[in-house]
Amino acid sequence: MMRYEEFSRKDPTIKQLHIYPEEQVNSPYELYIYTPDQPPPPSGFPVVYVLDGNALFQTVQHAISLQSRRTDATGVPAAVVVGIGYPGDQPFNLKRRFYDYTPPATSTTLPPRPDGRPWPENGAAEQFLSFLREEIQPFLVEHYQINPKQQTIFGHSLGGLFALYTLFTKPDTFQGYIATSPSIWWNERNVLDYVPSFLANLENNKEAIRLFLSVGSLEKDHLIIDAKALTARLESYNSNRFEVRYIEGENENHMSIVPTVISKGLRFTLQNFIDIEGRTDR
Numbered sequence: 001m002m003r004y005e006e007f008s009r010k011d012p013t014i015k016q017l018h019i020y021p022e023e024q025v026n027s028p029y030e031l032y033i034y035t036p037d038q039p040p041p042p043s044g045f046p047v048v049y050v051l052d053g054n055a056l057f058q059t060v061q062h063a064i065s066l067q068s069r070r071t072d073a074t075g076v077p078a079a080v081v082v083g084i085g086y087p088g089d090q091p092f093n094l095k096r097r098f099y100d101y102t103p104p105a106t107s108t109t110l111p112p113r114p115d116g117r118p119w120p121e122n123g124a125a126e127q128f129l130s131f132l133r134e135e136i137q138p139f140l141v142e143h144y145q146i147n148p149k150q151q152t153i154f155g156h157s158l159g160g161l162f163a164l165y166t167l168f169t170k171p172d173t174f175q176g177y178i179a180t181s182p183s184i185w186w187n188e189r190n191v192l193d194y195v196p197s198f199l200a201n202l203e204n205n206k207e208a209i210r211l212f213l214s215v216g217s218l219e220k221d222h223l224i225i226d227a228k229a230l231t232a233r234l235e236s237y238n239s240n241r242f243e244v245r246y247i248e249g250e251n252e253n254h255m256s257i258v259p260t261v262i263s264k265g266l267r268f269t270l271q272n273f274i275d276i277e278g279r280t281d282r
Contacts, residue, residue: 002019002020002021002022002029002135002136002139003019003020004017004018004019004020004139005017005018011037012037013034013035013036013037014032014034014035014061015032016030016031016032016033016034016108016129017031017032017033018029018030018087019135020275021131022135023127023131027096028081028086028087029084029085029086029087029090030054030084030085030086030087031053031080031082031083031085032053032057032061032081033080033081033084033140033144034057034061034065034080034081034082034084034209034211035144036064036065036078036079036080036246036257037067038078040145040146041147041173042173043147043149043150044077044144044145044147044150045079045080045140045144045146045147045148045223046077046079046146046147046150046151046152046270046273047079047080047081047082047140047144047147047151047152048060048064048079048080048082048151048152048153048154048176048266048270049082049084049123049132049136049145049151049152049153049154049174049246050079050081050082050083050084050157051084051097051153051154051155051156051162051163051258052085052089052091052092052097052155052156052159053082053083053084053085054083054086054090054091054092054258055085055092056083056154056156056258057081057083057085057090058083058261059258059259060081060083060154060262060266061081061083061243063076063238063262063263063266064076064078064079064081064195064266066206067263069268071259073111074263074267074269075267075271075272076245076263076266076267077270077273078139078142078169079270080146082136082140084098084132084136085247090133090172090180090235092269094142095121096119097158097159098119098120098121098122098158099120099121099122099123099124100124100125100128100162101120101125101128101155101158101159101161101162101196102123102124102158102161102162102186103123103124103126103161103165103186103187103190103191104124104125104126104127105123105160105187105190106122108122108123108181109187109188110186110187110205115237120275125162125165125166126169128143128162128164128245129162129165129169129170129173130241132166132173132193133170135153137173146214147273148224148274149175149207150175150176150270150273151173151174151175151176151248152174152175152176152177152178152266152269152270153166153173153174153176153177153178153273154180154262154265155178155179156176156178156179156180156181156190156258157180157181157182157183157254158183158186159179160180160181160182160183161179161182161183161184161186163177163178163182164177164179164182164191164230165186165191166199167198167209167211168191168194168195168198169194169198170206171198171201171209171271172205172206174209175207175208175209175210175269175272176209176210176212176268176269176270176272177210177211177212177269178212178266178269179211179212179213179217179253179264180213180261180265180266181214181215181216181223181227181257181258182213182226182227183223184223184226184227184230185222185223185226190224192230192256195234199237202237202239202241202242203241205241205242207223208240208241208242208272209241209243209244210242210243210244210245210269210271211234211242211243211244211245212244212245212247212264212265212268212269213231213244213245213246213247214227214246214247214248214249214257214261214264214265215248215249215257215273216248216249216251216252216253216254216256216257216260217225217248217249217250217252218251218252218253219252219253219254219257220254223246225256227246228246228248231244231246245268247261247264249261
């Protein structure tokens with residue numbers, strides 16, 4: 001059973017937890033959980049999971065808490081926000097995110113690292129995904145009034161790569177996927193090896209799935225090319241069961257793209273929840 005310690009915060013709508021996975025006792029995670037200060041809808045709140053939670057949780061939490069005050073005007077409903085990060089004060093834990101967010105592979109081929117140092121240990125995305133599915137998601141269902149059929153994941157850069165890996169290998173994990181500046185290039189684009197199987201089994205998905213992709217126009221050419229190519233590959237499969245949308249942020253770079261498009265990504269991926277609940281009267 002997953003162990004956790006809770007730490008108090010000034011904001012009563014946010015809890016901070018140290019999480020100790022059952023299989024990774026020496027590698028705790030930091031969880032930041034925001035709960036809207038209003039009654040949940042009949043089916044429970046939708047949930048947005050934020051990777052690199054130390055850096056990006058507040059950006060998403062603020063976007064939702066402010067805009068959900070007027071869902072009818074903004075298209076963003078009230079939602080539980082779960083930031084998944086690591087203990088410490090740094091916004092990004094480079095060592096652990098390389099390990100958690102990159103797909104498994106029998107061999108790894110990578111370009112020289114810009115700073116000349118060796119690449120960190122990598123390839124544990126399957127273990128991290130199992131941790132989300134078997135420990136984090138059940139924990140949320142048990143302790144919070146959420147709708148398990150309305151869950152979205154947001155990942156940036158390597159986090160975006162993990163979001164795509166999850167979509168292509170275990171698409172029923174989430175119903176909404178937001179991937180900004182995804183590192184599709186990683187290990188000779190091996191995440192794309194999972195696309196044919198994903199497309200072949202689209203009709204088996206029980207819930208409709210939405211994928212939001214975005215890259216800044218000032219980013220490296222390969223990031224833009226890869227995201228556009230993936231969008232073009234998936235768009236022909238758009239239906240009432242699956243939909244992909246791509247937005248290129250004009251004059252945005254690798255970090256500025258996140259606050260620029262997060263509201264668009266939330267509106268797109270959470271639209272199914274609004275349609276089902278009809279909660280646009282706030």
